[in-house]
Amino acid sequence: xxxxxxxxxxxxxxxxxxxxxxxxxxxxxxxxxxxxxxxxxxxxxxxxxxxxxxxxxxxxxxxxxxxxxxxxxxxxxxxxxxxxxxxxxxxxxxxxxxxxxxxxxxxxxx
Numbered sequence: 001x002x003x004x005x006x007x008x009x010x011x012x013x014x015x016x017x018x019x020x021x022x023x024x025x026x027x028x029x030x031x032x033x034x035x036x037x038x039x040x041x042x043x044x045x046x047x048x049x050x051x052x053x054x055x056x057x058x059x060x061x062x063x064x065x066x067x068x069x070x071x072x073x074x075x076x077x078x079x080x081x082x083x084x085x086x087x088x089x090x091x092x093x094x095x096x097x098x099x100x101x102x103x104x105x106x107x108x109x110x
Contacts, residue, residue: 028054037069044073052077052107056100059084059093067093074100 026039028051036058043051051073058070067086075081082103084096 028058033063033066036066040069040073044076047077049077049107053104056097056104059086059097059100060090078103 026035026042028036028039028043030036030039040051040055040058043055055070055074055077058066059074061067061070064086071081071084071086080103082096082099084093084100086093
């Protein structure tokens, strides 16, 4: 009797191990870097300039990896960096972030 009970437990455990939570949609606006970074990569591959607004916002992220992917994405989409360095501290990044914000405004006015 005990063997039969353990057999069911093992079978149920095996079936449940295949269950995973659904993947969230991959969007650049997601706060989770594990979602945001692949979304940035996908947007750049698609040459999606619509992602630029979020990428410019991400230049001020607390997460250096997000900043890195944001500037790499912007650079690949536009050919520009505006002398932005993802590894600079917040104060040192501000002039370049402002140049990116001006660029974004100019794009919206086209």
